[in-house]
Amino acid sequence: MAESNSAPQRPDELSPSSGGRSLEGYFYQLDVSILTALDLVLAKKVAFEIVLEPATEEDLEADIEQEPGALSENVALDGYRLVLQCKLRNTGPWKHEDLSRLLAHGKRRKSARDRLADPSIRYLLVTSADLDGVARQLKVETVGVWPPPSDLPPDMARSLPADAGGRIAILAAMDQEKINARTERLLSQRFRVPHSNLQSCRDALRNEALLRMRGAAEGVWTRLDVERRITAAGGYVGESADLEGFVPPNNWDEFKAAIETKHAVVIKGASGTGKTRTAKALVAHLRDQIPGIKHVIVQGGPGKIVDESPSRPVVYEIEDPWGRFRLEPTSVPWNGAMAEILQSAGPGRKFVITSRSDVLHESKLRLKDKWVVTLEDENYGPDERARLFENRLPSLPPALQPIVLNSRNDAIERLATPLEMHRYFAVLSDGLEKDENNGQYIARCLSDAHHTSIKPRLFIMFGSKRNGRGRPLRGAFSNRARARHSTSCHPFRQV
16 A cells, blocks of 8 residues: 555545545555465465455465475475565655665554564565665565575664565565556466456456455455456366466467467477467467367367367367377378368367478478468567566475576577476476586586477487488388378378
8 A cells, every 4th residue: 555654544444435545555455465366376376365454454464385486595495474565655766774664664563574583474565666776686576586685685684583584575666557467467368367357357356355355254365265256257267287387479469360260270380389388278268269169189080070060169179180200101181181171160160280390291281371370489589488487487496496597598598499498497406416516507407408309309300211220211101101091192282
């Protein structure tokens, strides 16, 4: 809430009719409460609930089940209690003196400084204002990331418990526009609430937060409570492993336009560019746009696709019909059937197809450009790679996170695809080798991530050219197989 010298109001007196800066700060606190519930309780699932204290006390508390990304190198905690305070500030950036006064403030409630005497407490300030001077050392970009203890300004440290360093962070410059943008991104992308229901969903969540700030359910807002509001708005709380951490490529709009207007899309690209996740995200997008659409995963040949008109809209997901790593002899029927499949697409019958570029080329099937959208390394720019990095960072042990975070820019620059970022964090999780310093650790993991990502490509490239005796192969199956399937295989047929 906005800072004020007036006496605090009782919870039953505080309402949107209070007026002025109080009203502005009141809604700011409501929206930060919603963002916290969506992020910590529902998306990251690191808390079962948050407790909204009375509206005159601007704290949110969440019992953290497991540390989502604290940058404490020396102590790996199984859990901690997060005290989150909201401050809408219109009087300029925070200086360290301002922060010291804020931490010490407490009349009708225990001050943040006193709460920090408990070593299991961590304090996060979410504020619309920026930071100035040494206070900038406490700035973080996301909830769950903590500055190292040495970043606590000495003047502040003198008035705080001796071990408070590393347990204080500030999410600064979070104005109402940024709060709204982050909330909408979670609702639309993570929970897939249909666009037409976004505003009503936010209104419902605001009412839930408001009731608890007025004392309902003793201020407790549980995961189940939040889930009910999301599902009531047509969203999806559960998410498969394939969609966990999905980051849309920079040509995501092309994929959506293709499936919405042409009703079929072939996603082609090199190994590791995220074709499968993009396909599944595209299916999830259709579920938002067409409530009740049936999702069919096609395994086997084209005969698995039902010819008759479906009783309700259906989307067929066809993953690597010509082979996952190389052209498979059993894939030949797809060449003869693909033209009919694509031409049968319509508003009630959609197709999402994925294939590696090299395997599709080996099939000799030439698809018209209108059906194909390419997904390559260049579709993940710095912003997309930064989000891939940030999504994976909390998965590392807390002691490793500050080491990895210090090399964030190197990883974003060198790792071009989702697969490479995945490999990087998989290697990082093993920790430092004996007598290895931090720089060597990062360099080794970056190198391993890059090489393990390209090895499959090299293997497949050689595998598609030579057989086990070193002789060149003609495609991925023998001449005898070609002859046997000649009636259904049309080299360079365009569909």
